[in-house]
Amino acid sequence: MISIRTIVSETGEVKNHNQKYPYRLNFYSIPPIEEITTEEFEVFALDRLQVLKAIESASLRSRTELQVADHIRDISNQYLPLHSTDGGKNYPLEQERRKDHISHFILRLAYCRTEELRKWFIKQECALFRIRFIEENKEERQAFLNNERLNWNDLSQNEKESMKNELSHANPHIKFNDETFFIVDFEQVLDLVSRRAVYIKAGKAYVPTSEQVTLVVGEFRKRLSAALNLASRAFPSIDDERILPLLNNINQQYLGKTYVYNNNTIVDKVTADNVDQMVGHFPLCMQHMHIKLRELHHLKHFARMQYGLFLKGIGLTVEEALIFWRKSFSSITDEKFQKEYAYNIRHSYGMEGKRQDYSPLNCNSIIMNKQPGPGDQHGCPFKHFSEDNLKVFLTQTGVKKDEHLKAILDIVKGKHYQVACTKYFEITKCLEDSISRGDDERHLMETIKHPNNYFEQSVKLSKINNSQNSK
Structure with a gap:
């Protein structure tokens, strides 16, 4: 068990308080004082982070306040439900508010460490508070404000x-x-x-x-900023080895689904012969490697690993993978292929060596890990391409309007590479114009966190469009 009381004591924030939560709104002036499990600690933190990341992504994609609020309501209901007292009789309000309370303080500790992290946390938390305040009914809002004695x-x-x-x-x-x-x-x-x-x-x-x-959000921002500064000075005194790794690395945590090979994929069957037909559903990183593979008839080790595991994740069997790579490496002999490449392909499927079944790489891993050098094709185009090269490639792969190109490049300049990929998806799949018109206000897609998720969403959208066109 982890003592929240002990942790917040070390950041100088303990006060006596009533554990009950009379209001949905919370200035988080009083920290939680109880014990929670290590699992709760991690789940609460990551679930709240899902919501804050969704706020950031929707804002960066130039969505209206109404679109952001609708999207965050959907994400919150999934990860951090928080119902109003009025109309919340059928919901576990106490448990919801407890999770909201504790998760805020866990992330407050995680994001107090640097000025950049503090600014990010304040911005997203203020946006979340604003959405909740606007949605709350007038009587509940006023009761909360009266209680705060502003x-x-x-x-x-x-x-x-x-x-x-x-x-x-x-x-x-x-x-x-x-x-x-x-x-x-x-x-x-x-x-x-x-x-x-x-x-x-x-x-x-x-x-x-x-x-x-x-005015209320301004007060919330002022209090949170002061609390984060206090926590940052005391953070070095925390020495609980069970939670320090999470607190130190949570801002780089992968929050998406883990993809593994299985035969029940979203497409009927993936073979060596039909991979070319599926490239239109690939994210930009995989499109780039596929194009270079066809052009050069070769990819270096890290590109083969990144692209090969992606293909494995969409349903390419080890037998078909061996055929695919052998045909792709058409300039070498069978003997050389068997000697230098076949073993690694089987190894990635858990059939050689220590027989570990490797999963496709997520976006965080691609962005943060092995950086591409001269002649390398792996990595993330939004992170690793020069601006000129990225412009050319975006234009070649479906971004035709200047305003769309500028929107993506502006997001890239802010180093929000996964958000840029999501924006690219919306533009090239013809979602952007309908969202801008408000046609899909309540159906903004979540941020792309994994190349295989991009593929999955693209195929699903294609099936929906085909079904509608056939009616």
Whole structure:
């Protein structure tokens, strides 16, 4: 068992508190104090990370606030459900809120270590809090805020009337007579200031109730930032070897499905002769290696491993793999192929050596591990190609519009390579335009985390389209 009390004690954050959770919303001012299993510790952390990563991905893909909220609701229901008190009678509210509470503090520890990690965590947590705050009903929101005793000063009715022209001009969209206003330091609502959506006088901002979410999120951000700075100073004192590896490496953790070879794949049958017909369903990395294999009749070791395990994952048997690679390496003799390549192919299927059945590489492994050198074809094009080479390859493989090309390259410049791959999928599979129009608002795809997941999603989409066209 892992004592959450001990861990948060070491980061200087322990207070006495009631374990009950009266509200869905939470400023996470009071840490959890209980024991949880090692398994719970890891599962809670990774499930919350799924939600935060989904927020980042949807935002980077230029989705509207409504699209992001709908997508995050779907992801949250899968990994981190958190129902409102109103209408949540049929759900285990206490367990949901406990998991939300504990998982936040675990990730707070994991993301307190550097300025870059702290900024990322604050941004995603603020976005999640904002979505939850907007979705909560008015009575629950107000009860939560009253409990937090935020002590915002209300603008009196007389002051409101005397400033009617200024307030109405700054907030033309509001129903003035129905609004109340809060008076706060303008630094608390810089988002509203940047949008010129609030009246400012003598360093004070006059915030209408309709913009209350900005004020509340600002308070959430301020408290979380202070807590992360406190945790970062105390983090070195944590010495529990059961959790340190997770805390130190969670930002690079693979969160997707593990793919293994099986005969029940999404396609009927994969053979040496029909791989060429399936390339349109391959992610960019696999397309690149396949093209180079056909062009050079050879691939170096790491490319053979990366591409070979991918083909294994989509259903290519070891017998068909031997035929595929033998035909592809057409410039060498049978003797040379058997001597230098056949053993490694059988080895990757667990039929030689220590008989380990290797799984296809996920995106994190491809991006973070062996970097390609001169003459190498393995790796991730979004990470390892030059901008000019990536532009050319994207254009050759289906990205025709300049605005689409720019959108992908902008994501790549931010080093969000898996998000760029997801954007590429949406564009080349003709999802981007329908999403932009709002046709698929509630069906944004999850971020691509694995080449075999890309293949799987592409084949599924093709089957759906074919079924609809046949009607």
